[in-house]
Amino acid sequence: MKSELFSLDVTEWDGLFQTNDRLKAVMRELADVKYALDQSAIVAITDRRGTILYANEQFCKISGYAAEELIGQDHRILNSGLHPKEFFAEMWATIGSGRIWRGEVRNRAKDGSYYWVDTTIVPFLDEDGKSYQYVSIRNDISGRKQMEEELKRSEEKYRLITENTTDLISVVDREGHFLYLSPSHEAVLGCKTGQVGSSLLPWIVEDDREIMSEAIQHAFSSRKSRQIEYRLCTAARQEIWVETTINPVITAAGTVRKLVLVSRDVTERKKSEQTIHHLAYHDTLTDLPNRRLFVQYLSKELSQAKRVGSKLAVLFLDLDRLKDINDAWGHDVGDLILIEAAKRLKGCIRNHDMVARLGGDEFTIVLTSVSGKEEVESIVHRLQSLLQKPLVLAGQTFTLSMSIGIALYPQDGVEADDLLKRADTALYVVKSRGRNSYEFFDPTMEAKTLERILMENELRKAINQGHFDIYYQPKTDLATGKLTGMEALVRWIHPELGVIPPNRFIPIAEETGMIIELGEWILRQACRQNKEWQNEGFPPLKVSVNLSARQLHQKNLTEVIETILKETGLEPKWLELEITESILVKLDEAIDTLQAVRQSGVQISIDDFGTGYNSFSYIKHLPIDTIKIDSSFIQDIHQNQESQAIVKAIVTIAESLNLNVIAEGVELLDQVAALSENGCDQGQGYLFSKPLPTKDFKQYLQTVHHYGEKPIGIN
Template structure:
């Protein structure tokens, strides 16, 4: 080698040493065994370790445990002669979080790889900023923005690999009720516990995000079949409904899950999420604690829901609601003894819409408070008018939704309506459901305050809700209403009949009267009379009637 060649080699070595020594990025030189043989000064600054500590360590020994698998997979590719770029977390001497953007390059002599160079750029601050933008502040889970970015990447990969993926939209049933009943601080803690349950139920490839309120989305890549998605949903529902214990409160939350699958139910991010949304609407309409896989007809039902919601907001202003009344009778004498108020929606295009189609939407949107207050006011004024016109002075029964009941101003609202209508308080019966027992102390206090006005309290749909039988003795109620699902099955087996008998005996032991709804046959009536049920209502006597038809019925009874 002549002098000129030596000079060029020396110049090249000087340039390499300058790049190595003064580079702001960490540089690790590895031998053929993956051990660190050399590091530059920036490595010491970024990791906080000395060169004495780092040398002869395997690269995996200074990588945070969260990143070890990624580094191992990357090094496998490097030993096969390929370059790899990934983001990983390094250990730090002072236990700081250090995120680096790493490029791993094979060192070759000829075609043989006998070492590697790793360049590591410190991106910790950028990573923290991005993480804040992509993280849900309450639960620490990734947020909606992260979901969209990840789902778009997952769809691209699934197209390339000819694979399927699933998106599961999860909505917690009754969460708003819990939040209203025991306060938002407890609600936040419940959401964090639910987030942990969901996260611990997934494998490394699956991602759970919180997209707002009590809604979570799970992404399942490399899906093998629809059955795998259904099995996963079923297991998640089981995990969700295990009791939550927060200080002195113990309660249960269930979930509804809508599932959509790529490419079956859409080929882009927006369509896949919309399909899951349509599926969860079907799941919720079927009742709590269930899941549904998207089907084509569900999109129409979701569009119908949005249309109903929009029209519902205008219905009160336009006077489209009307009251219907179903008479109640003494079970033994069959004497008229009261009536239940029901609301009907006279839609300008669709005609008469039953509560089954719009009440759940009203509850979701919060419109139930406005509609419920209108029903209560109209019912009291109508009842006072009937009494003034000589109709029997029997109670009118009005349903209070759980949202209505949990309003702190509910007692004042009822009091104001009674005063305005001049209806004697003992002629108003308020029906509440078992779900109000989520906070038994607050429920009991509110019921006592309502009773102090002179109104009667009835516990509706008894036996179908979430409360314990012990709560019945703690609540100041005058009546239990047996749900029609039990009455309908009289004669079809001892199970339902046993429940009815138990409810009646329990109520009478507590000196509470019992009314059974949904009575449609003489056989059902005779059975209830035999059990000494106090009152009945149902199609056997009369369907719900408009004001005019109800007046005609009572006049002819």
């Protein structure tokens, strides 16, 4: 009967004891307790053999069993085999003696999962003081036990980590004294942990000790983690970089009790960072500072100059004709020349100055604390002198030179960008005047630079819109006055500025690469026009077209020429290409290209012959048909015996090589006489005709055709 009381609900208890008000009140209180337990605790009742007599709703919920599945079952259905035998023996001994037992029990739910309960077992005693039933009141502690297990596993894991990691793990107090040292200190520091000493600070490089001392105090005061980098000095006196994370251990009261230091050797990383930093701020070929570092240095020196009122100079330098060297002997030789130039430049400047390479053949120098132009010029002369010393590479002797533009602080600008821009402007002026010199910036230069930029923009527009015309200048037999050919010369017909001569825009077209498109247009127009005049009945004439350096090095030059000849219908023998000897730097490649062109039937002429120092040495190797004597030898040939001797020598060589000879720039009859005396039988110049527009040259052809020949000196 006693065991059934806990199975009655409140209504049944009321009916049972409604005749005794006092008993009714007591039993209602018991019912309230039972209800509370049912809602908050896991309650079960067993008999003294452990058979389950009652299980509340919470018990059923956590175990996964229905009440009817539990009633009558032995309690071991829940925990059989989950605890040692000694565990249950102690529990039964306690409750069997009438005492309350408390402990933590691991149970198995119906679905096989496990859960933990904090258990209190209260024995019910009969009149003889013997236990006949047991009430177990349990609370679910699975979450807590899981955390404890995880913590235990974590502690074991961290113990394994600290004992086996290559990182340095230590615990220190506020003074930096060691409370714990991981074994990894032995390998890194090169000594046994017992020899490390009581403090980390003595192992830190002296200059970095303040970093660690300040970081320790900061961690204690701020209670926040911090990461620092510093250098350790090993037992072998070798410096290594370490990265340390400082983690404060905070007590329940919120104070920092100690610090955990996790340090890692980052020496290789620091080396890599330093290498990357160096590469980011230095030129990889010459190891000179690059533009980024140069501008930073210049800005810093400008700030210093402003504070103390000193002067400085910015030099923009361009190594002359590096492209020609690369084309002739390859980029490997060009790179060696750049390296040598960098060494020479660096050797000329003072310790507090800087030389940098901006890229390609461009260098910059900042000269700090200069007294004025005279001192800058003195340094520039020293630079030029050292650079011009012969350099032997790959069996060749090179003489280096540089064009230099100079801007001065403060008169030419107070900002880094302004000084660099104006030094570059001065450099452009030097290059336009023939290179291998220097110029100080002058305000008038900016107007010329602007003019050049505008000219470049207009030229690009003119090419797109076809604002060009071809002028023709005749070539004449000096003895008979007979027309022997014509040279096609391009003119820019600007809609507002009128006719612009080629010496103003051809150099710009060369620099920008626009000469490729323009040159192809000139060649096509000249061939088309020559074929039209032939179709109109004029005697066939050879038309000469100038070929630029860029065009000569076109990979598909031969194909372009053949295509144009096919399109226009002009036979190859009526086309002559004129090249200047100055573009024949990469001789082998030039010979191959010219040979291919010549094999197609097109003739080749050397223009401005005699102006290059190497003219006579390479002429025998070139596949050419005609030599054009430069006008500089013609203008005084009737008065100057040296000019006559040069012309005679050229004619003699040409005859021995079976080449034609024509003189350029003929303006006087006396010049014609001198040329004839020295064996030159063809000429071209204003004496015969200036270059004529297409329609005017057609009239010229008609006149020649009508008379059969044209008297010399009459246009």
